[in-house]
Amino acid sequence: MHIQDLIIKDKSPIRLEDVFLTPDNLQQIQQLIKEHLYVEDLKQYGLPVTHKVLLYGASGCGKTTTAKAIANTLGKPLIILNLSNIINSRIGETSQHLKQVFDRAVRDKAVLFLDEFDQIAKSRGEDDQDVGEMRRLVNTLIQLIDYFPEECVLIAASNHVQIIDPAIIRRFQIRISYELPNQASLDQYYDAILHKFPAELHPEYRKYHISYAEAKDYAFSVVKGRLLLKLEARRA
Secondary structure (H helix, E strand, O other), X not given: XXXXXXXXXXXXXXXXXXXOOOHHHHXXXXXXXXXXXXXXXXXXXXXXXXXXXXXXEOOOOOHHHHHHHHHHHHOOOEEEEEHHHOOOOOHHHHHHHHHHHHHHHHHHOOEEEEEOHHHOOEOOOOOOOOOOHHHHHHHHHHHHHHOOOOOOEEEEEEOOHHHEOXXXXXXXXXXXXXXXXXXXXXXXXXHHHHOOOOHHHOOOOOOOOOOHHHHHHHHHHHHHHHHHHHHHHHHO
């Protein structure tokens, strides 16, 4: 398997202001971005630059879009790696593939986004079938994280942070939790994604207690269904 086969290419620019975040999460991400914009000034004071971020929590609540927005705001290339795609029965090959992607990110001074991080960052000893190989993979991951340079940004995302090895979690300078949005947040989101469509195409009611991704799928499905009915009526 070639390294290019492992990387998900996504060139769609996303602005930070287009990501729906809680005030606390937004503040942390804005500071991360500012630290990289003023990196030389921070170095004069001997201050480290935050460049290792763990995003965790409910699926479909903005972890991937946050990574895209950070890369776009910093003007850095984005490398997306879904870790479930590199798991190999031969753990040694998985370690090699992982190192290749990290090396690529370092060369490109990129934002490296590791999705489904818990796939290989599981706590050492969680697996009854573990005969040492998984432990070595986790140790390799720890070393790659430790030596990841400050001019790059490492962002890991997980829906199951509770199974990640504590030694790996400690490597991340900031850890940001994503939860299902409340009704007010979802209303703002619905307003934002529906404003470009005529009101007659909008859903009659809105679904709540779901993720942003689920809300978008629902809203667009209703809009498309109503638009198709209009188009068919014109042809009749």
